Amino acid sequence: MTTTLFPLPFRLPSRRLLAVATAFALAAPAAALAGQDQDAPAPAASAPAPATSAASPVSTNAAGTAESCPLGAFRCPPRPVSFAMCRPNALLEFYDPTLTKDSSLRDTAVTDVKAVHVDGSEQTLYRLTDKVRIERADQLLQADFATYNDQTTDYDARGNVRYQDAGQLLSADRMRGNTSANRGVAENVRYQLLQSHGNGTAARGEEFDATHSRYTRVTYSTCDVGHHLWEVRSKDLKIDKDTGVGAARSATMRFAGVPFLYLPYFTFPIDDRRKSGFLYPMIGHNSHTGLMLSLPYYLNLAPNYDATLDPRVYTSRGDMLAGEFRYLFPGTTGQLNFEYLPNDRGTFREGDPAVQNTKGDDRWLLKFADTTRLWGPWSLSASVNRASDKNYLHDFGNDLYTSSVSMLTSSTYVRGGGTWWNASLGVDSYQNVDPYLPDSVEQYKRWPRATFGMDVPLTRWLEFGMDTEAVAFRKDDNVEGERADLYPYLAADFRGAAWFVRPKLAYRYTAYQLDGDYQRYGYYGPAAGASPFNDRTPSRSLPIASLDTGLVFDRGTSLFGKAYTQTLEPRLYYLYVPYRNQDNLPLFDSRIMSFDYWQLFSPNRFSGADRQMDANNLTTALTTRLLDDNGVERLSASIGQIHYFSPQKVQLTGQQPTDWSHSNYVVQLDLQLDDRWRLGSSYQWDPNTRQSDLGVLELQRRIGADGIVNFSYRYRRGQLEQYDASTVYPISERWRAVARWTYSEKDRRTVEALAGVEYESCCVAVRVVGRHYVDSYNYTVSQAHTNNAVMFELVFKGLGAFNGQVEDTLRRGILGYQ
Structure with a gap:
């Protein structure tokens, strides 16, 4: 016993x-x-x-995989490491x-x-x-x-x-x-x-x-x-x-x-304290730079700042030293990245007259970002992005997204804000990094720029606000000067359970002081026969009045055996802005904004303050929605159009006034009846030319637990017509195929093609992807330049990734990839 x-x-x-x-x-x-x-x-x-x-596997669903990110999400987070395939x-x-x-x-x-x-x-x-x-x-x-x-x-x-x-x-x-x-x-x-x-x-x-x-x-x-x-x-x-x-x-x-x-x-760290040491090596190949080998070394300088030195060897270019420095102090955080390659051994496409020869040049890239809390509500933010030459990102960018950047922006601002106000003071500068575009495409430097905004509630339904801006614009071989823009307004908001009325009355005053030799310049740069500026201190002032009204009706309905609440939402928006001749005002930062559904309810179709459109317009719009029992919007369909009671006279320099009586019809549809598929589309039809101006169709469908199929069609008359299809297709529990194809009908060529496979087991994941993509475009001769790449990634679960760039490329290239 x-x-x-x-x-x-x-x-x-x-x-x-x-x-x-x-x-x-x-x-x-x-x-x-x-x-x-x-x-x-x-x-x-x-x-x-x-x-x-x-002992107790952590997973977010019964399949042992991470929950998929929402349909239509621009970029999904990485999947957490899963050991669901492992044996007990x-x-x-x-x-x-x-x-x-x-x-x-x-x-x-x-x-x-x-x-x-x-x-x-x-x-x-x-x-x-x-x-x-x-x-x-x-x-x-x-x-x-x-x-x-x-x-x-x-x-x-x-x-x-x-x-x-x-x-x-x-x-x-x-x-x-x-x-x-x-x-x-x-x-x-x-x-x-x-x-x-x-x-x-x-x-x-x-x-x-x-x-x-x-x-x-x-x-x-x-x-x-x-x-x-x-x-x-x-x-x-x-x-x-x-x-x-x-x-x-x-x-x-x-x-x-x-x-x-x-x-x-x-030596290695045994806790969350960081330890200096070598990181995984990186291997890549690029038709501009040849084979690349990188062996980063991490420096644990202190608990609140560290650095990484990244020596690289490019077989076609030479030896580069890259680095990163990060810091975190009370009230401030920032990061500095740099790349430096002395005495470049190669050129960016020999024989291409549109691109400068960089052989023998020192090449570099600098990126700096800092955010510092100053005092009270005030903070300082700085962002510096500069390259040695216009070719740099095309030469050393390792993917389509980097090499397609055409403008680098640098800025520094002091910002503050409270319950009813916000203010800023800073500078903005730009650098053209597209070798096929002249430097004249660069935006004006805003040197400096100050803003002040306020929004003060006067009563429960009435508020007073103001948006102000003062900017000094600088650009070589162009007219320069200062601009002040004041935009006070009084807005009311009356609403009930099924209606709203929002009147708004504003006044806009914009004044300029052009610099020294402003008379040398006309609307197209140096006067050269064009009408020169003849007023050193031009200005513009005008009132802006609008009335936004709408109703909301709802009823119960059913679709495919499911109960929904359907809404019907008619909306009227009236805008009045008297005409002011603005041809004597320079164009520092104004552009025509892309016309879309929200432009139907905008007080200005120009960005910036150099142009304020005239308007005597009435927008009519109708929206219907389907809401399920949980209040989730499963369908949204809208149609709208602007009715012009007077011609649109204010245009950008060189454009003629329009006498149209109606804008484009704008139609939008978003449909997601369940969590497996989603459809989004928009369409614009011009009744004046009787042609389609814009069409977008996007379809996304989930396959199993982690598969997805995307298809999209994008059309803008005279500018763009593209098809884009991509997929993450689960072949088995361990194998997935990935692919993307983007084709330009206008250029009759493939913009990007990508194909590869992924394998995942208990403790290892392998990704192999081949890519062909357009990395630059010569606008002078309408010629595209392409690049080919083969990418490989080996992931040791719980240890890290060898040559870990493929996953990030797939997440950015395939909508819904995880």
């Missing part, structure tokens, strides 16, 4: 139980063998959230889910001991045999046999030793040590981390005190136990918790059993 003690008639000292076991979890940071993951947050950020637990770990057989996960309870908790047989004949020495169970707070030790000295706190556990705490599971042939001195030794160890899925073995583990330990012949992987597709091995591993640093000797990383990375000695 056996007996079980609940508990023994003594209490073990409230000291840390078998502290040596917890140190084995520190083998997990051997992931830093290949360096830290530079996708980490800013300096001094907190430790990352736990990954999927082996053998160590989980003794996992006890009833143990607390709070390690802070150890110092005050008593230790309960259970065993089939207990021999306490030697007073302070207790011999425990058969089903030994020693438990305290989140710690649990089980063994076939154990001895414990109540006076010296020595312990010795042998035979099927199993240990569990909040962070890990561990098994060993034998564990012995002293709890008071925090010393211990474990032999033939296997461990399983519960928060990162890491697991491995160690021939021997020794803990010398509470902060120092050593392990021999240790391994680490996140793959299934016994099926390590990748694994880190080290002959000798030392842990120092005081400094947060581990040191390993003779370490190798193996993939499919083949060693591919050897480090005779390296």
Whole structure:
């Protein structure tokens, strides 16, 4: 007959139980063998959230994958690392889910001991045999046999030793040590981390005190136990918790059993403190620069600032040094990035007369961003973006998105705001980085620019507001000057449950002071026969009145067997702005805005303050919506048109007034009857020319848990006609195909083609993608220039990504990719 003690008639000292076991979890940071993951947050950020637990997998749906981002989202966040494909770990057989996960309870908790047989004949020495169970707070030790000295706190556990705490599971042939001195030794160890899925073995583990330990012949992987597709091995591993640093000797990383990375000695962080060291190497190829090899080195300078040095070799260009510096101080945060390549060995397309030859030039790129809180409501923000030449982004941009940037913007502003006011003072500067466009396309520098706005409620339904701006415009070989724009208004808002009336009365005054030789310039630059400016201080003043009214009707209805609430929302918007001749005003920053549905209700069709349109217009619009029982909008359809009671006389320089009586018909439709597919479209038809001016159709359909298909068609008369199709197609649980194709009907050519595959297993993900894309366009001869690339990415789950650029490219290129 056996007996079980609940508990023994003594209490073990409230000291840390078998502290040596917890140190084995520190083998997990051997992931830093290949360096830290530079996708980490800013300096001094907190430790990352736990990954999927082996004992209780963390996932956001039953399929074990991340929830898909909303349909139509411009860019989806990365999927969290999932170990749903992994097999149950053998160590989980003794996992006890009833143990607390709070390690802070150890110092005050008593230790309960259970065993089939207990021999306490030697007073302070207790011999425990058969089903030994020693438990305290989140710690649990089980063994076939154990001895414990109540006076010296020595312990010795042998035979099927199993240990569990909040962070890990561990098994060993034998564990012995002293709890008071925090010393211990474990032999033939296997461990399983519960928060990162890491697991491995160690021939021997020794803990010398509470902060120092050593392990021999240790391994680490996140793959299934016994099926390590990748694994880190080290002959000798030392842990120092005081400094947060581990040191390993003779370490190798193996993939499919083949060693591919050897480090005779390296150090790595064992907690959320950052550690200097090499990051993953980067490999790429570009037809402009040749083969590229990068080996970044991370510098942990202080808890609140760090840096990364990134030496690169371009086979067709030369050697480059890139770097990044990040800082975080009380009230200020910022980041500096730079790239510098001396004595460029190549040129950007030999023989192309539209592009300058950069051979022998020093090439560089500078980016700086800073946000600083000054005092009270005031803050300073700065953003500097400059390149050595117009070719730089086309040469060294590694994707379509970077190489297609045509203008770099730099600005610095002091901003402040309160309950009813906001103000700013700063400067804006621009740089043309499109080699096929002349520098004359650059915007005027706003040097400086000041704004002040206010919105003061006078009563429950009446408010007074004002928008003001003062700017000095600077641009070589163009008329320059200063402009002040004042825009006070009085607005009311009357509304009920099914109606609203919003009258608004405003006054706009705009004054200029042109600089010195303004008479040398006309509407098209230097006068050269065009009418020159003949007034040094032109101005414009006019009232602006509008009335916005609408009704909302609703009723219950059904569609495809589902109940909905349908609304019918007619809307009228009347705008009156008297005509003022503005031909004597310069065009510093005004452009005609793209006409869309919201332009039906706008008081001005020009951006900036150089032109204020005249208007005697009435907009009529009608919207209907379908709302489900939860209030989610499943359908929205709108149509509208502006009726002109007088011709539109105010135009940009060189354009003629229009005598149209109606604007385009504008139609919009958004449809999403369930969470699997979404349709969006817009259409404009011009009754004056009886032609279609714009058409957009976007369709998105989910496939399974993580697949998606996108199709879009975009048309703007005389400018653009493109088809765009993309997909993430799940072939099986482990394989996905990715593709994108963009075709320009106007140019009769493919703008971008992308195709690739993704493979994902328990602990590894592989992505291979080939791309062909237009990276620049010569407007002079209407000739596009293309680039080809093959991208490869290997992800070791729980460790990081090798050459990790593919995922970011896919997230930006395929709508809904995760």
